[in-house]
Amino acid sequence: MRTYRNLLISALIVVVLTVAAVPLLNLTAYTPARAAEAYIAAIEKGDAERAFSYLSGPTPSSTLALNREVLSAAPDLPRDAQAETISTDGDHATVKLSYGLSSQTQSIELSMVKLPPSAGLFDRWAIEQEKWPTLNLEVSGSSTATVNGYSVAAGEVPVLFPATYLVGFDATYLKSKSERAEVTAPGDAPKIELSPEPTAKLEEAVSEQVTEHLQNCVKATTLYPAGCVFGYDTDNEILDDVSWSLTREPQISLTASGNDLELTPSTVEVRIKGRYRDIVTAAEHDFDETLSFVLGGSVVVRASQVSFEPRRLGDVSVK
Template identity: 30%
Template sequence: MATEGEPLQGGHELDFGSGSQNPTPPPPAAAPAPPDGAFPQPAPPYGAQPGQSYPAQPERPYGAQPTQPYGVQPTQSYGAQPTQPYGVQPTQPYGAQPTSYPAQPGQPYPAQPYGPQPPRRSSKGLLWGLIGGGAALLLVAILVVALLVVPAITRSSVTAADAVKAYLAAVSQGDAKTALGYLESVPSKGLLTDEVLKESNRLAPISHISVAKGGEGKNSATVIASYRIGDKTMSSVAYEAYRIKDSWKIANGVSPVSFQSLSGLDATINGVPTAKLTDAYVFPGTYELALDSKYFSIDGDATFTIVSPEDAAALYTVKTALNDAGVAQFRSLVRSAVEACVAMKTLATPCGMDITAIDLSGASPVEGTVARTLTADGSAALDNLKPESGGSSPTVVSSYDSISVDMKLQGSDGQTYTVTFGGYLNTPTVDFGAAAPTVTWE
């Protein structure tokens, strides 16, 4: 074994630093031999260059490790094994190769972990794994957005103005079912049908629908709409809408109507009989009344444009009148009733002309002695009676014309008296709603 400061046996001394910028320092003085019983100093570390001297190692207690800066590798002569103190096991088997290589000057080589390394994935497999995992996470995120965000966007994107415009469009297209979907609950749908809307649009179609947006609250809104019905422009029609769950419902989209003024006249509205309609409502549109009656017709315009309850109120005061056949029938019935009364001799009659309390200057009238005569003026009045509908029912018709009748009677004193004042006819009235119309006197 070579000793420190001596060249290897059988070889030549080599100089690795003659041309270097860092010349090899001169060799230190030889270390004194250890006394008896002391352990020898370790040889130069593994990897030392031949001919390169190192400073002597200081003495240290048994088992102590030499101190050196962190990361510095111990140097030793090539091929020489370091001497270990007695009883100390070497850190690796004899002849085993070191797990790290000596650092080059100025560039330390990082130490590798001791022991076998775990198998590594290929970079392509890792890349595809990351891509696959990322795609799965992205898909989950998209589903969460679809389930949570999209419904909220859908709810917020449908406004009250959109609902009103869609409602009016459905009405203009005669689609009652779709239109009803935009309304709150309606008690009666008897007139809210496709057939009624079809006739309404035939009479005067709805067009030029325009809805103003804005002014919408969280749960309620007032929507201003304008449109045309036939040649009539409906401007600034206000619709009240309320949010119910995820949609807007219109509170005043239909108008209530009443047909009390047509009771008993077999009336129809846009072809639908009104006799059994109660709490009826209509869509915005045009409505035509007709009477399936032998004697009556609508007195005035029978067509109504309705977009609000104020418009619908006109139906409450619809007037009816006898048609020509009805007038002729009324005059005939009244004449017959008047002539029957005029022929009576009694002091009192069903048609009036009662003279039971007449003053005969002290004498009293004698029953059964009354003579009544229809005058020429009275006869002419009967021929020209002007019937008027009564207030209790549209089928009840009366006449308030004056019909003159001359009357004479006998008094208890035997004298004949002419009635100048009193004894007038009552008001003739006919109810054409009765099975057999007759004259009553009021």
């Protein structure tokens, strides 16, 4: 009985001491500055999940780059964080935070907000973000890119700060040099413009589509093959069907043009044969002519799909 009473008394003493210590701990250990330093420590370790517990903000539009894998693959992460609480006003505070990133010391002021207490006793502070820092990715000819080696959709990509990100493109059909982007504070939104270069695989895929398009066109038996960028103009009456053949294939190469990939203009020659009746003399004749035109077109890559839209540049000449 005495043992039970002693244990109860000991437990009560612990509770009393803990409750009595809470104000002191909230003033020394659970401060806005300590929360900011803990956040940076989590980022330094690549621990995105723990870093989230020190953030208060809107739901991100995308979480593709908000994970441990992307963060851990960053070429530079913060270190040597030091924070100082500048002011406190009820549930809000301002903290001055300094840290090292990419051989430079960064210093920013953060807005902090108090969250519901931990265990009902200890203060919890978080960095208040009105909006997420983002990488604004503009990628010519593609709807995706890579951040620290991981695929994301182009456009505004929410990320964690502070960190250095490598943005680029290296896929089956497109590749580009990596661009470095530093995100050092909430609200940062660096713009990265990428102009991926076509790979040999892409040129091969486009070449196959161009060849298929032209081969289908020359199967036609009319003066204006449906869906094709060439045709034969005449005022004479054409008798029966005509026949087409491809006599000069285009040279396939690709170039970037603004936000699109374009087929480099190349000369194509097709041959048309048939028989006509002269509208003046009514005499019938065979004809055999070669048409020359410049073929261009746009190329779009989405995920693993390649599409080619042919376009004729200039008029068709007849030899």
